[in-house]
Amino acid sequence: MIERRALVGQVVALWRYPIKSMLGEELPAAPIVDGSLLGDRALAVLDRESGLVASAKHPQRWPHLLACQAAFVEPPAAGLALPAVRVTLPDGTSLLSGQSDFPRLLSQALGREVVLSRPTLASPRFEQCWPALVGLTSLPRVSEQAMPPFTFFDLAPLHLLTTATLSRLAQLYPQGRFDARRFRPNLVIESAHAQPAFVEHTWIGQRLSIGEEVRLQITGACPRCVMTTLPQGDLPADPGILQTVVQHTQASVGVYASVRHGGTIRRGDAIWVEDW
Numbered sequence: 001m002i003e004r005r006a007l008v009g010q011v012v013a014l015w016r017y018p019i020k021s022m023l024g025e026e027l028p029a030a031p032i033v034d035g036s037l038l039g040d041r042a043l044a045v046l047d048r049e050s051g052l053v054a055s056a057k058h059p060q061r062w063p064h065l066l067a068c069q070a071a072f073v074e075p076p077a078a079g080l081a082l083p084a085v086r087v088t089l090p091d092g093t094s095l096l097s098g099q100s101d102f103p104r105l106l107s108q109a110l111g112r113e114v115v116l117s118r119p120t121l122a123s124p125r126f127e128q129c130w131p132a133l134v135g136l137t138s139l140p141r142v143s144e145q146a147m148p149p150f151t152f153f154d155l156a157p158l159h160l161l162t163t164a165t166l167s168r169l170a171q172l173y174p175q176g177r178f179d180a181r182r183f184r185p186n187l188v189i190e191s192a193h194a195q196p197a198f199v200e201h202t203w204i205g206q207r208l209s210i211g212e213e214v215r216l217q218i219t220g221a222c223p224r225c226v227m228t229t230l231p232q233g234d235l236p237a238d239p240g241i242l243q244t245v246v247q248h249t250q251a252s253v254g255v256y257a258s259v260r261h262g263g264t265i266r267r268g269d270a271i272w273v274e275d276w
Contacts, residue, residue, distance in 0.1 A: 018041075040157070066231075068089055131239065157258065187210075206218055207273070211265060214264075
């Protein structure tokens with residue numbers, strides 16, 4: 001059978017988040033190992049009282065979590081133990097994940113007693129706050145959400161987002177800053193050939209090739225939540241971000257993917273939609 005493919009863009013940014021719901025690290029390249037970006041969501045903060053995974057999707061309970069920055073002290077390598085993670089707290093204090101007083105100092109910073117955990121839970125769960133928005137919910141509410149067993153991923157191991165989508169959202173709500181960081185993708189893709197906005201939604205059910213090695217299956221749209229509205233770094237709080245997404249994309253931005261073949265993804269890698 002003849003293999004056909006269409007160029008749809010290139011990787012312009014690559015992000016890894018060593019600790020769930022903390023700020024991540026931008027990378028020039030990263031390996032895909034065992035079905036996910038090596039080191040992505042490798043750890044999470046657990047609430048000692050409830051046993052739930054701490055999530056910035058419940059900002060009333062975890063108002064400082066997204067203000068913490070997490071980065072590996074050295075690049076993870078396949079087949080080796082993960083290196084320590086450096087966590088920079090909102091006040092600038094730097095902690096190492098292996099230091100004996102890490103849980104105490106992180107608990108003080110977050111205002112709740114917590115521990116740092118690897119993905120060893122058979123039924124990991126977190127709480128999510130849904131703000132009152134037109135088209136989403138008329139009243140604020142909190143719900144408990146499940147994650148895939150033995151992971152700290154919400155629904156899938158990889159998240160892709162195009163610059164075409166960000167540009168279109170910025171046109172729809174020019175007062176807002178539709179920075180990719182608000183949406184926490186692993187891959188930011190610069191669209192080729194003036195692709196239309198929300199083009200990644202047309203890839204659902206299809207296969208993507210990235211560079212010479214990596215093959216992905218696009219599994220579904222990525223539902224958005226209150227995290228897109230929260231301040232982080234130099235981005236201000238802005239509920240209009242999520243309201244725009246709800247009004248124009250049925251509350252989904254970007255797509256999720258599973259891995260069909262691993263390898264290394266590099267900034268600048270070309271991306272094709274495959275047609276077998």
